[in-house]
Amino acid sequence: GAGVSQSPRYKVAKRGQDVALRCDPISGHVSLFWYQQALGQGPEFLTYFQNEAQLDKSGLPSDRFFAERPEGSVSTLKIQRTQQEDSAVYLCASSLIRTGAETQYFGPGTRLLVL
Amino acid sequence: TQLLEQSPQFLSIQEGENLTVYCNSSSVFSSLQWYRQEPGEGPVLLVTVVTGGEVKKLKRLTFQFGDARKDSSLHITAAQPGDTGLYLCAGPPSNAGNMLTFGGGTRLMVKP
Numbered sequence: 001g002a003g004v005s006q007s008p009r010y011k012v013a014k015r016g017q018d019v020a021l022r023c024d025p026i027s028g029h030v031s032l033f034w035y036q037q038a039l040g041q042g043p044e045f046l047t048y049f050q051n052e053a054q055l056d057k058s059g060l061p062s063d064r065f066f067a068e069r070p071e072g073s074v075s076t077l078k079i080q081r082t083q084q085e086d087s088a089v090y091l092c093a094s095s096l097i098r099t100g101a102e103t104q105y106f107g108p109g110t111r112l113l114v115l
Numbered sequence: 116t117q118l119l120e121q122s123p124q125f126l127s128i129q130e131g132e133n134l135t136v137y138c139n140s141s142s143v144f145s146s147l148q149w150y151r152q153e154p155g156e157g158p159v160l161l162v163t164v165v166t167g168g169e170v171k172k173l174k175r176l177t178f179q180f181g182d183a184r185k186d187s188s189l190h191i192t193a194a195q196p197g198d199t200g201l202y203l204c205a206g207p208p209s210n211a212g213n214m215l216t217f218g219g220g221t222r223l224m225v226k227p
Contacts, residue, residue, distance in 0.1 A: 040220075042121075102213070
């Protein structure tokens with residue numbers, strides 16, 4: 001069956017450019033998460049949706065980062081005026097229900113390089 | 116300072132050797148998960164441990180959750196080149212609902 005998909009897989013942006021990263025979760029999954037993974041590090045939480053509601057955005061590093069999930073399925077993470085420190089892999093994960101111990105299924109990530 | 120500290124950060128061993136990876140915290144976790152991540156892919160869940168003192172086995176991998184639910188270990192017996200990858204522990208912080216906090220990872224390389 002289809003897993004979590006993300007696009008693009010790779011993105012090179014010039015500093016100051018805006019980028020949009022897309023996540024298609026597993027069909028029917030209620031919860032959707034975005035994580036940022038710097039080179040050689042573990043993923044760090046950015047934001048969490050339950051259906052279309054963004055319930056936690058405490059991990060977004062600045063107001064240049066914005067995420068949405070308007071119809072409760074596909075989600076987009078937008079980064080405005082990209083900076084070199086935004087270079088990282090952006091991972092999306094989805095889970096069927098909303099309990100803390102529920103398995104999260106990760107997509108392959110979008111590798112963003114800001115020059 | 117990360118909530119979950121993993122050690123060692125890097126491990127390079129020969130095929131057939133045994134190894135143990137540690138995941139430690141000063142905080143209590145309701146559960147801990149272990150993931151393996153290969154280059155260019157997202158993390159894939161290996162196991163979830165929930166009960167203090169719990170031991171779970173997955174073929175040559177043995178996972179243990181500490182009695183106080185503050186630490187966990189992953190032991191691999193007779194490592195194979197296919198075990199190469201980044202091993203991550205993760206858990207839901209007690210006050211954070213559904214998100215996961217991850218350790219920094221242990222990068223394992225098993226040489227033939």
